Amino acid sequence: MSVTVHDVLIIGAGPAGLAMAARLREPTPSAVFTDAEHNRYLWIKKHSGRMNLRPRGNEKQRTGDSEAPGIYGIDIKVLDSSGRDWLNSWTKNFAALGISHLRSPMFFHPCPRDRDGLLAFAQETGRCKDCVEIANCVGKSMSKHRRKKKTAKGLGVGLATKAALEIDERDRKDYFTPSAEIFEDYIREVVHRYSLENLVEQAQVASIDFVSYEEADLHIDGDSRPKIFEVITTTGDISFAKVVVLAVGAGGNPVMLRKLSAAEKEGACHSTQLPKQMFLARNVEQKILALVPTTVVVVGGGLTAAQIANQCVESGVGQVFIIMRSGVKLKPFDIDLDWMAKYQNVQKAVFWSADSDEERLAMLLKARNGGSIPPLYFKKLQTHIARGSLSIHTHTIIDDRTWDPQRKLWEIETDPSIPDLPQEIDYIYYATGIQPNINHLPFLSPLREKFPIEVQEGFPCLTHDLAWAKDVPLFVAGRLAGLRIGPDCGNLEGARTGAERISWAVKEILERGQRERSGDGGNEYYRLCQRVGSMNMFESLGGCGE
Numbered sequence: 001m002s003v004t005v006h007d008v009l010i011i012g013a014g015p016a017g018l019a020m021a022a023r024l025r026e027p028t029p030s031a032v033f034t035d036a037e038h039n040r041y042l043w044i045k046k047h048s049g050r051m052n053l054r055p056r057g058n059e060k061q062r063t064g065d066s067e068a069p070g071i072y073g074i075d076i077k078v079l080d081s082s083g084r085d086w087l088n089s090w091t092k093n094f095a096a097l098g099i100s101h102l103r104s105p106m107f108f109h110p111c112p113r114d115r116d117g118l119l120a121f122a123q124e125t126g127r128c129k130d131c132v133e134i135a136n137c138v139g140k141s142m143s144k145h146r147r148k149k150k151t152a153k154g155l156g157v158g159l160a161t162k163a164a165l166e167i168d169e170r171d172r173k174d175y176f177t178p179s180a181e182i183f184e185d186y187i188r189e190v191v192h193r194y195s196l197e198n199l200v201e202q203a204q205v206a207s208i209d210f211v212s213y214e215e216a217d218l219h220i221d222g223d224s225r226p227k228i229f230e231v232i233t234t235t236g237d238i239s240f241a242k243v244v245v246l247a248v249g250a251g252g253n254p255v256m257l258r259k260l261s262a263a264e265k266e267g268a269c270h271s272t273q274l275p276k277q278m279f280l281a282r283n284v285e286q287k288i289l290a291l292v293p294t295t296v297v298v299v300g301g302g303l304t305a306a307q308i309a310n311q312c313v314e315s316g317v318g319q320v321f322i323i324m325r326s327g328v329k330l331k332p333f334d335i336d337l338d339w340m341a342k343y344q345n346v347q348k349a350v351f352w353s354a355d356s357d358e359e360r361l362a363m364l365l366k367a368r369n370g371g372s373i374p375p376l377y378f379k380k381l382q383t384h385i386a387r388g389s390l391s392i393h394t395h396t397i398i399d400d401r402t403w404d405p406q407r408k409l410w411e412i413e414t415d416p417s418i419p420d421l422p423q424e425i426d427y428i429y430y431a432t433g434i435q436p437n438i439n440h441l442p443f444l445s446p447l448r449e450k451f452p453i454e455v456q457e458g459f460p461c462l463t464h465d466l467a468w469a470k471d472v473p474l475f476v477a478g479r480l481a482g483l484r485i486g487p488d489c490g491n492l493e494g495a496r497t498g499a500e501r502i503s504w505a506v507k508e509i510l511e512r513g514q515r516e517r518s519g520d521g522g523n524e525y526y527r528l529c530q531r532v533g534s535m536n537m538f539e540s541l542g543g544c545g546e
Helices: 017-026 034-046 088-097 117-124 145-153 158-163 169-174 178-192 272-276 282-289 303-314 346-352 359-366 377-387 443-452 478-485 490-512 513-519 523-533
Strands: 004-010 076-080 200-202 203-211 226-232 238-246 268-270 295-299 317-325 392-393 397-404 409-415 427-429 465-469 472-476
Touching: 004 017, 004 226, 017 178, 076 238, 076 317, 088 272, 088 303, 117 158, 145 295, 178 359, 203 443, 238 490, 268 272, 272 303, 272 443, 295 303, 303 317, 303 427, 346 359, 359 392, 359 478, 377 392, 409 427, 472 478, 472 490, 478 490
Parallel strands: 004 076, 004 238, 076 200, 238 472, 268 427, 295 317, 295 427, 317 392
Antiparallel strands: 203 226, 226 238, 397 409, 465 472
């Protein structure tokens, strides 16, 4: 039986999947280091093959002869259910909602080479004018004199507040957000740089199992691996891989108090369905063309709800009602500003040093704290409110709803009631998010049965390297890795951070045989990079006379 056993199979071609593929093909990453740390990183690489390396503690002394895990010859396969292009769902979602700019700052992107790569790309292409400054981030630095005065008055600045305020003018260039067009062009450059074109295959995974070569009916000379991943798609195609990386986003179900019936789906949808359908329902579009008054309800309090409401108004819907169970929360990003520092992030250090997954989960949920809207986008909504085409109703829920399939209209009751809400509603959009839950991924059933792991409210308790278990090299990237990455797990920064961690473990697996023959020297460079930020570079080298 002649088959191909891939080195790495990535499931998902979104930002996390792209970050993973790019990182595996980048030999000298710098996006996760400061400039000083990167200088040390390169200095150690230059000298580590010439001199003995002095370990810390009880580590055995070895010769540094390893390269960073960037292997251009690595065999990578990518499966994605939405299409054959990188970031296919992302691009369709931006188009469906008419999104002109990202929410994240310039240093959030999936390229591992340079943290300022997106900013440099915008400058090189002369498109900085298309980037929009993110308000209320820069210029809020509190002077030492003012801090002392507050302390003297008993109004001392706490750790989190201090972290949030100390983004000064030197970092202003980073706190702009790129246009969707600039970001898409930059992604094309990243894909081309790492030769990732034509790598994505459209397929939906039905099952992932970790089996022996004998169970898979494989007999490959020269490979002594005891087990291998067998990935089966819904069409029956089978792929084999030594390592699998799961980069499928939240992996859970849409958050809805009451699911839509088959008939009701004609008059409502969850926001996750928008890339797969026309934005406006046919009956709503026909009414708009016929100049018949239309009414749409949007349920949700985050940016997606705001984007849907804005798109409805701009598409000609007469009245739009936003209903949210909480109040309006205005934040530049989906997490608090004190988690967004470019370097030396204090909050992340506290998160990573937490004693238990329960403690990390509490921190994660607190940091995200439900949906929020950027102040700049909220100004768009205020314009529509002033014109009478939009209204926002906080601390309100839909208490009851009835769909009439003949008239294609809803009748809804809210709690508390909305006096000016029409009796007939044309369409309902639910922008209520997705609850991450790895147990809701049916294709992982074989792994859950054979290798059960602990799960905290849907988040898997992974190893430090983001693996399913120590001897099961299925790695999880993206939002489902929240207990190890932190609250930014679902955004572009979290994708890059996860790819960095996973890449070292993947290198360890793929070079296991070679490292065993060389006395386990292959891990030295990894340990050096862990210490490079906190040590003097000369301390990493041991003199021959010691």
